Amino acid sequence: MKSKLVIALFPILLLTGCSRSPSAKQIQTDLLGNGISAAPPSKYQWRFESLSEFQTFQIQDTKRTPDTIQYTIKTHLHGSNGDDADASLLVTYRLNQNKWTFTSVTDTGDYTRSAEKLRLAKRTGQLTRDVAEEILAEYLVSPHISQLEFMDDGLQRAEKDGVVVQAGGFPPGYHFTEKGIQLLRGLVNANTRVELAPFGMEAPKFSLLSPVGEEVAEVSGIALGPVPNVCVVEYITNYLFPNEPGGMYPYIHIGRRAKTAFQKYDDGWRVAR
Numbered sequence: 001m002k003s004k005l006v007i008a009l010f011p012i013l014l015l016t017g018c019s020r021s022p023s024a025k026q027i028q029t030d031l032l033g034n035g036i037s038a039a040p041p042s043k044y045q046w047r048f049e050s051l052s053e054f055q056t057f058q059i060q061d062t063k064r065t066p067d068t069i070q071y072t073i074k075t076h077l078h079g080s081n082g083d084d085a086d087a088s089l090l091v092t093y094r095l096n097q098n099k100w101t102f103t104s105v106t107d108t109g110d111y112t113r114s115a116e117k118l119r120l121a122k123r124t125g126q127l128t129r130d131v132a133e134e135i136l137a138e139y140l141v142s143p144h145i146s147q148l149e150f151m152d153d154g155l156q157r158a159e160k161d162g163v164v165v166q167a168g169g170f171p172p173g174y175h176f177t178e179k180g181i182q183l184l185r186g187l188v189n190a191n192t193r194v195e196l197a198p199f200g201m202e203a204p205k206f207s208l209l210s211p212v213g214e215e216v217a218e219v220s221g222i223a224l225g226p227v228p229n230v231c232v233v234e235y236i237t238n239y240l241f242p243n244e245p246g247g248m249y250p251y252i253h254i255g256r257r258a259k260t261a262f263q264k265y266d267d268g269w270r271v272a273r
Contacts, residue, residue: 019099021069027091028054030102036087036111043134044115046077046085053077067095068103074110085114123268129219131269132233132262136216139271143211145239148187149203154251155194163251164194172196174204183247187212203253213240217255229264230272 022030028051035047054075061072073089088110092103122131150158155174158164163180167173174194181188187208194206214237221234238255245252261272 019095022093022100022102024057024059027059027071027073027102028057031089031091031105034105036089036105036107038107038112038115039109042112042115042119043137044111044119046079046087046111050080053079069093069100072108083118085111085118087111087114120268127222127231127233127262127264127269129222132222132231132235133216133219135262135269135271136219136233136235136260140216140237141213141240143213145208145214146211147205147207148239149205149253150194150251151253152203155204158251163248167193176206180248184245185241185243187241187245212242214238214255215240220257225261231262231269232259233262234259 031048032051033048035045037046038044055078056074056076058074059071060074063070069092071089071091071093073091075087075089077083077085077087079085088108090106090108092105093100094103095101119134122128123135125131155164158180159166159174162177163183164174164176167175173196175190176184176188176192176194181190187210188206189209192206192209194204196204217236217238219233219235223232223234225231234257236255236257241254262269263272264270
């Protein structure tokens with residue numbers, strides 16, 4: 001009789017020795033400080049910062065192995081900035097020293113669709129700096145910068161440091177030394193000339209072997225245009241070099257200040273062309 005009792009209780013003892021599975025509240029807490037990203041090319045991201053963001057939270061599926069639990073969760077999010085989004089989360093836990101430890105979270109597609117709706121909604125509203133930066137990023141990333149300029153006294157310092165030397169011919173100019181070619185890391189070659197504008201009216205510049213793109217560092221201002229539904233956006237960029245020519249940074253500009261017009265169409269704001 002005693003042996004039967006021990007056998008009957010053995011499975012119960014095993015179960016009570018295992019760690020309890022994470023609850024919905026524990027999962028929400030573990031998500032704080034982590035985030036999800038919409039699928040490329042979208043750059044939208046959601047970082048979980050507060051439990052109050054989870055307006056709904058439904059565990060729809062649970063898959064278990066001896067050492068992992070994977071939850072599929074539907075949630076509606078409301079951020080402190082007023083943004084709303086739906087997400088379908090895949091949350092993974094691993095068993096570590098008899099305790100379930102949060103491992104990762106990814107979105108299976110709902111957030112990407114919500115981010116696209118949010119992007120379109122923002123683009124059809126008032127032109128803000130965030131929206132202008134997003135549109136400019138898409139517009140400027142393709143290679144189109146074909147020349148770089150020296151700083152005000154950059155050419156003189158480059159000559160002093162042995163980066164460029166004077167070249168003969170007319171109009172006068174400079175060419176890069178072997179040192180300068182190495183510093184520019186594939187952007188120029190021995191035939192590249194630094195051109196000087198007449199009477200120094202423009203900064204000395206040189207052409208690249210292949211154009212480069214640029215990224216938006218800052219949108220510094222938005223002004224109303226001369227006609228309705230037109231704005232002028234001022235911004236600062238950094239050039240996107242395939243290999244960073246860090247040794248040339250003391251001499252050349254590695255970005256620019258610019259302004260461009262935006263026009264509002266029926267599907268939202270665009271760079272006016």
